[in-house]
Amino acid sequence: MKALLLLLLLSFAAVSTTQAQSTPTAAPDKSKEVLLVDAACGQCRLGLPGKSCDLAIRMNGKAYFVDGTDIDSHGDAHAKDGFCNSVRKAQVQGEVVDNRFKATYFQLLPETVTAK
Known part of the structure; x- marks a missing residue:
């Protein structure tokens, strides 16, 4: 019983640590430009390949999957205003690496x- 409890606690700690590392910072880096982009489900709205719903952005006419935050961190993706049903605007910071956007800041x- 104690071993099971210990295993559950260690699993929870591992998941918590992984989530903390994959969450962009709450405030943008003032020394870097904040970009206004389209954000949506890459497969449902932005034409990216795949079989599941994953967060993506479109900037400069090109879509990229996002690393550093995920589709479920910003509400119900399948709600009326969710990423699978609408393209939303987001302010982001990060860089494209290996054709993926590595977000260090993401604010829906x-x-x-609307864009100006």
Whole structure:
């Protein structure tokens, strides 16, 4: 019984550590540009290949899957305003590495915000 409890605690700690490492910072780096991009499900809305729903952004006309945050971190992807049903605006910082956007900052904007 104690071994099972210990295993559960270690599993929880591992998941918590992994999630903490994959979450972008809460505030942008003031020394870097904040980009306004389209954000949505890569497969459902942005035409990227795959069989599951994954967060992606579109910038400069090209779509990239996002690392550093995931589709479920920003609400229900299948809700009316979710990433699988609508393209939303987001402010991001990061860089494209190996054709994926490595987010260091990701802030989903309210639906009423549009690009200028």
